[in-house]
Amino acid sequence: MFRQCSRSPPSPPSPLLQELSQAIYGYVWVVVAFQYSQSLLDQRRGFKRKQSFFFFLIRPNLYRLDILLRSGFVMAGESQKWILMATARAPTNIAVIKYWGKRDENLILPINDSISITLDPDHLSATTTVAVSPSFEKDRMWLNGKEIPLSGGRYQNCLRELRSRAGDFEDENRGIQIKKEGWNKLHFHIASYNNFPTAAGLASSAAGFACLVFSLAKLMNVKEELGQLSAIARQGSGSACRSLYGGFVKWTMGNEMSGRDSKAVQLANETHWEDLIIIVAVVSSRQKETSSTSGMRESVETSSLIQHRAKVVVPSRILQMEEAIRNRNFSSFARLTCADSNQFHAVCLDTSPPIFYMNDTSHRIINLVERWNRHEETPQVAYTFDAGPNAVLIAPNRKVASSLLQRLLFYFPPGPDNELNSYILGDKTILQEAGIESLNHIEALKPPPEAKDKVPSQRFAGDVSYFICTRSGKGPEVLMEEEHALISSQTGLPKIPI
Amino acid sequence: MFRQCSRSPPSPPSPLLQELSQAIYGYVWVVVAFQYSQSLLDQRRGFKRKQSFFFFLIRPNLYRLDILLRSGFVMAGESQKWILMATARAPTNIAVIKYWGKRDENLILPINDSISITLDPDHLSATTTVAVSPSFEKDRMWLNGKEIPLSGGRYQNCLRELRSRAGDFEDENRGIQIKKEGWNKLHFHIASYNNFPTAAGLASSAAGFACLVFSLAKLMNVKEELGQLSAIARQGSGSACRSLYGGFVKWTMGNEMSGRDSKAVQLANETHWEDLIIIVAVVSSRQKETSSTSGMRESVETSSLIQHRAKVVVPSRILQMEEAIRNRNFSSFARLTCADSNQFHAVCLDTSPPIFYMNDTSHRIINLVERWNRHEETPQVAYTFDAGPNAVLIAPNRKVASSLLQRLLFYFPPGPDNELNSYILGDKTILQEAGIESLNHIEALKPPPEAKDKVPSQRFAGDVSYFICTRSGKGPEVLMEEEHALISSQTGLPKIPI
Numbered sequence: 001m002f003r004q005c006s007r008s009p010p011s012p013p014s015p016l017l018q019e020l021s022q023a024i025y026g027y028v029w030v031v032v033a034f035q036y037s038q039s040l041l042d043q044r045r046g047f048k049r050k051q052s053f054f055f056f057l058i059r060p061n062l063y064r065l066d067i068l069l070r071s072g073f074v075m076a077g078e079s080q081k082w083i084l085m086a087t088a089r090a091p092t093n094i095a096v097i098k099y100w101g102k103r104d105e106n107l108i109l110p111i112n113d114s115i116s117i118t119l120d121p122d123h124l125s126a127t128t129t130v131a132v133s134p135s136f137e138k139d140r141m142w143l144n145g146k147e148i149p150l151s152g153g154r155y156q157n158c159l160r161e162l163r164s165r166a167g168d169f170e171d172e173n174r175g176i177q178i179k180k181e182g183w184n185k186l187h188f189h190i191a192s193y194n195n196f197p198t199a200a201g202l203a204s205s206a207a208g209f210a211c212l213v214f215s216l217a218k219l220m221n222v223k224e225e226l227g228q229l230s231a232i233a234r235q236g237s238g239s240a241c242r243s244l245y246g247g248f249v250k251w252t253m254g255n256e257m258s259g260r261d262s263k264a265v266q267l268a269n270e271t272h273w274e275d276l277i278i279i280v281a282v283v284s285s286r287q288k289e290t291s292s293t294s295g296m297r298e299s300v301e302t303s304s305l306i307q308h309r310a311k312v313v314v315p316s317r318i319l320q321m322e323e324a325i326r327n328r329n330f331s332s333f334a335r336l337t338c339a340d341s342n343q344f345h346a347v348c349l350d351t352s353p354p355i356f357y358m359n360d361t362s363h364r365i366i367n368l369v370e371r372w373n374r375h376e377e378t379p380q381v382a383y384t385f386d387a388g389p390n391a392v393l394i395a396p397n398r399k400v401a402s403s404l405l406q407r408l409l410f411y412f413p414p415g416p417d418n419e420l421n422s423y424i425l426g427d428k429t430i431l432q433e434a435g436i437e438s439l440n441h442i443e444a445l446k447p448p449p450e451a452k453d454k455v456p457s458q459r460f461a462g463d464v465s466y467f468i469c470t471r472s473g474k475g476p477e478v479l480m481e482e483e484h485a486l487i488s489s490q491t492g493l494p495k496i497p498i
Numbered sequence: 499m500f501r502q503c504s505r506s507p508p509s510p511p512s513p514l515l516q517e518l519s520q521a522i523y524g525y526v527w528v529v530v531a532f533q534y535s536q537s538l539l540d541q542r543r544g545f546k547r548k549q550s551f552f553f554f555l556i557r558p559n560l561y562r563l564d565i566l567l568r569s570g571f572v573m574a575g576e577s578q579k580w581i582l583m584a585t586a587r588a589p590t591n592i593a594v595i596k597y598w599g600k601r602d603e604n605l606i607l608p609i610n611d612s613i614s615i616t617l618d619p620d621h622l623s624a625t626t627t628v629a630v631s632p633s634f635e636k637d638r639m640w641l642n643g644k645e646i647p648l649s650g651g652r653y654q655n656c657l658r659e660l661r662s663r664a665g666d667f668e669d670e671n672r673g674i675q676i677k678k679e680g681w682n683k684l685h686f687h688i689a690s691y692n693n694f695p696t697a698a699g700l701a702s703s704a705a706g707f708a709c710l711v712f713s714l715a716k717l718m719n720v721k722e723e724l725g726q727l728s729a730i731a732r733q734g735s736g737s738a739c740r741s742l743y744g745g746f747v748k749w750t751m752g753n754e755m756s757g758r759d760s761k762a763v764q765l766a767n768e769t770h771w772e773d774l775i776i777i778v779a780v781v782s783s784r785q786k787e788t789s790s791t792s793g794m795r796e797s798v799e800t801s802s803l804i805q806h807r808a809k810v811v812v813p814s815r816i817l818q819m820e821e822a823i824r825n826r827n828f829s830s831f832a833r834l835t836c837a838d839s840n841q842f843h844a845v846c847l848d849t850s851p852p853i854f855y856m857n858d859t860s861h862r863i864i865n866l867v868e869r870w871n872r873h874e875e876t877p878q879v880a881y882t883f884d885a886g887p888n889a890v891l892i893a894p895n896r897k898v899a900s901s902l903l904q905r906l907l908f909y910f911p912p913g914p915d916n917e918l919n920s921y922i923l924g925d926k927t928i929l930q931e932a933g934i935e936s937l938n939h940i941e942a943l944k945p946p947p948e949a950k951d952k953v954p955s956q957r958f959a960g961d962v963s964y965f966i967c968t969r970s971g972k973g974p975e976v977l978m979e980e981e982h983a984l985i986s987s988q989t990g991l992p993k994i995p996i
Contacts (some may be wrong), residue, residue: 134511292515302837303996304807304810304811304837304841305806305807305811305817305841305844308803308806308810309802309803312802312806313802313803335850337849339800339802339850342847342848342849342850342852343802343803343847343848345847346803346844346845346847346848347844349840349841349843349844349847350837350840350844351840352833352836352837352840353864353865353868353871353872354840354864354868356861356864359858360857363857364852366851366854367851370851370852373851373976375853377972
């Protein structure tokens with residue numbers, strides 16, 4: 001099942017000048033790529049997927065240059081010099097039936113099932129390169145170019161789970177052999193990058209942990225099904241487990257104490273309901289927000305509504321939502337999505353001290369949608385808000401999405417310093433369909449027909465930072481090309497700039 | 499029990515000039531004041547109250563002037579010329595365990611008990627004059643000087659209930675006799691005035707209906723206990739029933755289909771916990787708000803949390819709140835008050851479409867209080883919000899209230915056009931105790947010690963319209979002095995300006 005490509009290993013160390021020129025001009029690297037195709041599990045809904053995984057086995061010589069520049073020629077043992085790397089990209093996801101509340105804080109076991117849509121990784125994803133080398137002295141991680149501590153229990157939990165499942169690795173040509181147990185002695189360098197602002201509150205930890213677990217599993221030859229990987233990613237960040245699949249994903253809360261059965265399953269892949277268009281409104285916020293980890297802990301401890309939600313309300317909504325997705329019933333989907341977002345925020349409000357994630361701008365976006373839905377007498381658009389003020393708006397098709405974008409831009413035109421190009425990100429074709437090609441077109445937008453107030457409609461320039469137009473997307477994938485790697489194959493450190 | 503004071507009736511009509519001079523210079527009026535003292539019901543908590551009621555029987559001659567000026571002298575039957583009036587003042591109240599949701603829309607029967615504090619009528623009350631005369635051709639009402647239709651079912655329900663309980667009235671000297679049944683044929687003129695802005699969302703309808711029912715009951719000689727009057731006021735506006743008593747009041751939801759047992763009881767009068775200081779922050783709002791009537795109907799129809807709240811959460815909170823009030827346990831009182839306000843707003847959010855009464859300023863006030871409470875490790879201040887963005891803040895004593903006012907004024911200084919005198923209304927002595935005598939003192943306020951952020955604290959000038967400093971107050975009372983009457987004893991129409 002593995003296909004290995006390797007160049008012959010480099011010549012043994014030669015005298016100083018030869019070493020220098022070799023180090024500077026001709027870093028020889030050997031790529032050992034493993035392509036591993038597998039039919040993926042989850043045939044639950046009759047969908048099959050293929051994925052290709054590639055590994056890079058990189059043999060940099062830079063450490064020699066480093067050593068040479070410091071003190072002259074030093075012979076290092078060949079066996080210490082290799083770096084093994086894997087790079088992957090994983091999507092973020094937005095819950096339409098919300099996860100809020102844990103029954104086990106350490107294992108991250110939820111008090112109810114949840115359902116999400118995976119967003120197109122072209123617009124919202126994390127890319128992570130994991131590297132291992134006997135020359136690494138400790139585990140290190142860089143997020144968006146900045147080193148962050150890896151001491152957190154959640155990283156350690158994921159690493160421990162993966163190490164315990166790691167497989168043997170062998171490259172006979174290069175004399176590299178890592179036994180299952182050997183992974184425990186090796187350290188990792190991890191570099192991760194989000195293609196969207198981390199601070200924007202767009203489930204960056206979900207994409208991040210999904211990507212970390214996915215790429216490490218590939219690197220360490222972990223032979224687990226995606227579902228089991230999702231249960232590992234869950235221990236990094238609960239919602240990360242749902243980012244292991246594309247399309248529509250359910251996180252089943254499970255019953256086992258170990259958490260083995262608290263994992264993601266794919267309800268339908270990203271081709272099942274392709275017409276849906278998703279517009280994210282990144283809302284400007286002056287407020288420091290409660291982290292979702294502490295927020296949901298406080299909700300479980302203090303809300304007198306959360307258990308009723310988890311035990312009575314959500315189970316029935318999960319069944320209805322599965323049916324709505326199966327039948328592509330947008331009305332039902334929208335009603336459930338909005339109601340569940342609102343109920344999640346209601347539980348936050350019922351927490352002591354109360355948690356406010358939505359602000360006045362969020363409320364205005366909801367009112368805009370509700371007014372429109374009422375005017376048309378059937379849901380046009382669904383909205384959902386995670387642990388922050390950003391709105392995620394879901395339209396049934398491109399036509400409605402362009403009407404939605406017109407409304408959004410009427411009420412929330414860009415602030416004075418914005419350009420159209422940086423105000424609408426992602427799939428800009430919807431902007432064209434809405435007939436908007438310049439800021440003047442936004443200026444000239446008329447109030448929507450449902451705005452019947454006698455007073456002129458108020459516009460809130462600058463209250464939205466930017467919009468991202470996107471759609472449902474695929475699950476994690478390995479990135480083969482060296483150019484996508486975030487860690488230098490020579491230094492074992494993040495490329496700068498990444 | 500009744501004491502009647504009467505002058506002799508005026509002389510019969512005389513020639514034109516005599517009539518004119520009499521009408522202009524010497525409107526003779528007869529005051530029949532009934533003083534009615536009664537020990538009041540509600541000895542539930544061992545408190546007794548005395549109340550004095552006065553009636554005015556006014557015999558104006560202005561109708562003669564009116565007729566004379568139009569067409570000369572017309573002889574009207576003496577029996578048609580009298581106007582009987584009563585004026586009363588009733589407080590507003592703020593719920594600390596909230597009423598939200600009806601089980602009977604017409605009778606206004608709630609789905610749970612609620613508890614409120616009656617606010618000092620000197621600062622927040624309605625004054626209502628009700629007048630009856632055989633010369634009135636229809637029921638009419640003026641609110642704050644503007645005529646409003648009386649066709650609404652709620653007014654009619656109250657009028658019907660009171661008419662059915664009206665007593666006989668007789669003034670032998672003047673030959674006025676109204677039999678029980680006679681009230682059905684008479685029409686009322688009603689003028690009402692709030693001593694606070696109606697639009698501010700400060701339970702003006704509670705004070706208004708309490709005052710209407712109370713003054714009409716006095717006028718019509720309705721011999722019902724206050725509790726039964728509260729059940730009538732309830733049919734005008736649910737929370738109005740709680741404004742029939744001072745101090746701490748419980749509205750028991752009752753069980754009977756007729757609603758007879760859905761009425762207010764006094765838990766403790768206004769002297770029971772005199773130290774409490776109440777500061778109302780009237781928050782500027784750009785949003786049009788959902789009326790509480792339609793809001794609670796939609797909550798009952800669509801929220802999947804409201805029934806759990808009504809049936810499981812509130813009953814236990816009612817018991818705890820009664821105990822906290824009985825023992826003047828401020829910590830417990832504050833925790834329950836805040837939690838119940840937040841839960842009420844959570845249920846509003848769980849409604850479809852969701853209802854947002856609080857805005858960013860409301861949230862900031864809550865955060866201010868929660869931060870302070872957490873810093874002191876025990877509740878300093880309680881907050882509660884009704885169906886609007888205004889905060890009602892309750893401090894255990896004047897010292898804490900002045901600390902609260904300093905914090906409020908630090909974060910919410912007046913806007914550029916405000917003066918201190920119009921920015922702090924009600925009991926201004928707390929302002930003095932806070933050491934604030936001018937706008938410069940507000941400008942110079944330091945951030946509170948719990949604001950530990952490294953970034954300078956943000957101040958939100960103009961986000962609060964004004965503050966009202968008040969306290970717990972007494973129930974409705976009749977106003978004896980002619981000067982308090984809102985209806986002219988001559989014209990039977992509202993005095994202008996009132």
